[in-house]
Amino acid sequence: MPELPEVETIAARLRKGGRNHASTPPLLGKRIISAQVFWERTLAEPTLEKFKQKISGQLIREISRRGKFLLMDVSGETLLIHLRMSGDLLVETDDKLLSTYYRMVLSFEDGIRLALNDPRKFARVWLTANPDALLSHLGPEPLAADFAPDLFYRRLVARRRQLKPLLMDQSFLAGLGNIYTDEALHQAGLHPQRISTSLDIRDAERLWMSIRHVLKEGIRRNGASIDWVYRGGDFQNYFRVYQRNGEPCPVCDTPIQRITVGQRGTHFCPQCQRLEE
Template sequence: MPELPEVETIARNLREGNGSPPIPGQRIVSFSTDWPRHVAHPSLHTFNRRIQNREIVDVKRRGKYLVFPLDHETLLIHLRMSGDLRLAPSQDPKDRFDHTIFSLDNGWDLRFSDARKFGRVSLYEDPEVVLGRLGPEPLAPDFTHDRLANMLHARKRNLKPLLLDQSFLAGLGNIYTDEALHQAGLHPLRRSDSLTKVEVKRLWRSIRESLNMGIRHNGASIDWVFRGGDFQRHFRVYKREGEPCFKCGTQIQRTVVGGRGTHFCPRCQSEDQL
């Protein structure tokens, strides 16, 4: 479920509280998991020992990571493909996907639900060890189109796989990449070093507008309807194979690029530009 807008939505809800108490200020009184591989670092034993009695000071996001600065060390959670984080009263029954649970001192649980079990939690004294490998934040003020131009021109890669590379740019996933490329009118296989200044600026604006639109709609993910996220009703190409492009009416095509399903309009994002 999670790309940047979904992770941002989760972080905001946890931080502000949304039908549940805000997380900052709460203390973790116990930790349990029925899927030990959720714990990526340090060892399960060490993680369990060090997480006890830590106060959660804040909830932030970096790329697709949820970042919880604690009174000592920092907890990182990555939702991968199917993860979700939500607060529930401790006495509420767990559902079958609630694999990892942080019990808080206010009677609530922070529950990591994860059907496919790809998600990871970790604890670092210096989270930059992990977060420092990420590319820039696409919504940060210092992410200018000039900077994007320099980044693109320094590489010779197809646009779609490059935009999905988290060490290039942090936060885009398969949905928002397809959406941004369509809005920019760029073919997914276009080489990064061939973009003109005008095209870079269009891509830059499209990336930011797609992500902001996702955040405005509280995320896109299909399974998120119950949480109010409804961006999936606004997809321009993703999951719309065979349906008409809203801009020109041509049928949206689906191909595979870099092993990922890729949706685009063969007219608005013509192969002629390759």
């Protein structure tokens, strides 16, 4: 489910509380009373015993995001959550029933709970004093002020790879997944299988702009909500190519095509995104 805009939306909701439809209290400044883990592999680090003991009584001091990781600072340590394919975080009160797909629940003071809902069980949670061990391999934040187009160009031509798998490589750039990569490449008019070294500075600048534009739009729409994992965003209504195979390209009306690139379903316009000039 979650790429950068979805994780950013969730982080903001946990920080400030839910706005629009679902009104939930902020977790910032709240104290954790206890933890329950229903699928052991969800907890990557430390052991279940140590985790329960260390997390109890902790105050949430800060909530942030790096790439697709959600970070919650507690005293001396950081709680990191990666939602992978089907994870979601729900804030609720403890008179609600636990869902079958809850893999971990943190109970806060005032009867508030944070539930990690994750049907496919891919999500992972870490509690560590050294979050950099997990985060240091990540590439730049695409929305950061110091992520400049010329830096992006240099990184692109430093490797010889197809654009789509390269953009989704978290060590190259942190935060893009299948949806936003397809959308950004379409907007930039670049074929997903175009080789990175073949780009000139103008191509790179266009792609830089498209990536940032698409991510900002995603955040503005509170992320995308598709399938049965609904979370309140509506960016799915603004997809130009993702899961729109057969539908007309919004730019030129050519039917959108679906191919497989790097084992991932890939959507593009064969007219706007040509392999060779």
